[in-house]
Amino acid sequence: MFSLFYGLWKYLFTKTEFHVLILGIDKAGKTTLLEKLKTVYLNMESLPHDRIVPTGGLNIGRIQVSNSKLVFWDLGGQHARVLIG
Template sequence: MYTLLSGLYKYMFQRDEYCILILGLDNAGKTTFLEQTKTRFNKNYKGMSLSKITTTVGLNIGTIDVGKARLMFWDLGGQEELQALWDKYYAESHGVIYVIDSTDEERLSESKRAFDLPVNP
């Protein structure tokens, strides 16, 4: 009986989870994008003050529920040392958002190099 009720509960309330990577160079606006997205889609989320956002060291995680789906955003640090870790997350992700600071023209070629980094399977 427990298995039947447990299965019914999961069928009614469990959401499909999708993991999305947010990648880009440091100071490209990845965390700002994540905070703005969480503010827009989570009604009760007040959001972090944009002036208090600092460089991501490691990983920020944000969750948004849209319909019957749960989107988990993984905001990975963009420093050169952390870019080598990006490919470790690809296998677990369902999508990638690559953020480019188009006003920082001096770093556009650096951003292209980071985007073109080979993926180690």
């Protein structure tokens, strides 16, 4: 009996998690794609295109679609710039 309830619990509340790595050359639109995906699936407002800066490191976006979790890793190609003021 326990295994029946455990299986039902697991089926209802466990989400399959997928990790997606977004790679590409500089200024290919990787961060823009991630922002657009967040806009479509999370119903949140996206950054305007002129406010998206080159990624110096990585951006992580999490999106939940039906019974799955998608974790996007936007790996930037820009070198980190240190401003000394």
